[in-house]
Amino acid sequence: MKRLLQIFLAFFRVGALTFGGGYTMLPMLQRETVDKTGWIEEDQLSDYYALAQCQPGLIAVNIAVLICRPLFGVSGAAAAVLGIATPSLLVILIIAVCLGNAAHLPWLGHAFAGVRVAVAVLVIQAALRLLKNGVQDKATAVIAAVSFIVLLLDAVNPVLIILAAALAGIGARRLTKRREGSGK
Amino acid sequence: MIYLRLFYEFFKIGLFAIGGGLAALPFLFDLAERYPWFSKDQLTDMIAVAESTPGPLGINMSTFAGYQTGGVWGGILATFAIVLPSFLITLLVSRFLHKFAANPLVEDAFYGLRPAVAGLIGAVAVGLLGISLFDGARQGLLWGLDYKAAILFAALLPLVFKFKKHPIVYIAAAAVVGIIFKF
Numbered sequence: 001m002k003r004l005l006q007i008f009l010a011f012f013r014v015g016a017l018t019f020g021g022g023y024t025m026l027p028m029l030q031r032e033t034v035d036k037t038g039w040i041e042e043d044q045l046s047d048y049y050a051l052a053q054c055q056p057g058l059i060a061v062n063i064a065v066l067i068c069r070p071l072f073g074v075s076g077a078a079a080a081v082l083g084i085a086t087p088s089l090l091v092i093l094i095i096a097v098c099l100g101n102a103a104h105l106p107w108l109g110h111a112f113a114g115v116r117v118a119v120a121v122l123v124i125q126a127a128l129r130l131l132k133n134g135v136q137d138k139a140t141a142v143i144a145a146v147s148f149i150v151l152l153l154d155a156v157n158p159v160l161i162i163l164a165a166a167l168a169g170i171g172a173r174r175l176t177k178r179r180e181g182s183g184k
Numbered sequence: 185m186i187y188l189r190l191f192y193e194f195f196k197i198g199l200f201a202i203g204g205g206l207a208a209l210p211f212l213f214d215l216a217e218r219y220p221w222f223s224k225d226q227l228t229d230m231i232a233v234a235e236s237t238p239g240p241l242g243i244n245m246s247t248f249a250g251y252q253t254g255g256v257w258g259g260i261l262a263t264f265a266i267v268l269p270s271f272l273i274t275l276l277v278s279r280f281l282h283k284f285a286a287n288p289l290v291e292d293a294f295y296g297l298r299p300a301v302a303g304l305i306g307a308v309a310v311g312l313l314g315i316s317l318f319d320g321a322r323q324g325l326l327w328g329l330d331y332k333a334a335i336l337f338a339a340l341l342p343l344v345f346k347f348k349k350h351p352i353v354y355i356a357a358a359a360v361v362g363i364i365f366k367f
Contacts, residue, residue, distance in 0.1 A: 015243075017238060022241070050297035052274075057266070084243075087239050089247050093251060096259070114360070114367050117316045118340060127305040147303030148303035162301075164300075168300075172292075
């Protein structure tokens with residue numbers, strides 16, 4: 001029970017500090033699940049992001065389940081999802097019931113304009129951490145650069161980028177293995 | 185029975201929207217067309233609120249849309265319904281993943297996936313930077329660069345990289361700066 005509460009609170013903090021979509025959650029997830037508790041490794045978090053992106057549903061929910069099910073079972077996964085959803089539920093319902101449309105409050109608008117800048121900086125740092133981890137050689141550098149540019153140009157659906165990257169990874173490993181084999 | 189209908193529609197969104205909260209948007213606009221629950225204008229307001237309040241985008245939007253339709257219980261029900269399919273599917277995926285994690289093919293696939301995820305999140309970061317530093321509505325020097333936001337960005341960047349404080353510290357500081365200097 002204490003463990004479940006700990007999971008709930010960790011993901012509650014992640015949910016409460018996420019502004020925007022599932023991607024902007026990354027700095028908070030790194031903090032709570034890699035740095036603070038050591039539940040998972042940096043690499044695993046990156047793998048889970050790739051999977052979460054290709055699955056139906058909300059990235060936040062998918063990530064929470066992928067992290068917590070292997071470690072804490074189904075009840076742990078449920079606690080994580082509940083934790084990540086609760087801040088949204090509370091904040092949105094309070095806003096809807098009490099304030100009507102909060103987007104029209106000027107000081108709140110100013111605050112969020114500031115917050116957006118901080119979120120951008122935090123996501124840049126999170127992306128660089130993943131880059132350091134994921135790029136090991138020329139092939140992975142090319143994959144990182146291509147997926148960055150393709151998504152920036154908004155040319156194709158991110159799901160396709162992920163699928164292509166998986167195939168590229170398999171292809172690149174095959175090539176290096178073959179080369180090593182013929183070199184001997 | 186409006187709650188049943190609400191559950192059914194949001195369960196469907198959770199089942200078919202691949203790629204996170206933004207991927208749910210076309211489905212929500214479809215709902216606005218088919219039901220008298222909320223209008224497209226209200227939906228646009230909802231996106232603005234969901235983007236700028238704490239919490240993952242998809243959960244915020246479903247809570248808001250559910251509330252517009254069926255009050256507080258509608259908000260809770262819609263969120264539960266959109267979360268349920270991904271929860272169940274991901275439990276299965278997770279089980280499958282751990283069975284095959286040692287498979288060389290899976291390992292090679294992740295060798296390609298890791299840099300791709302880094303690239304994707306890098307692109308998201310650039311997009312966020314564009315939204316926060318440039319004012320789309322204002323045309324002027326440097327294509328509407330918001331100089332206050334740019335100064336805050338330049339000040340935060342070295343701080344974030346130098347001091348590994350919890351993100352909340354930077355978020356709260358940026359909110360205060362935003363209010364004081366009227367961003």
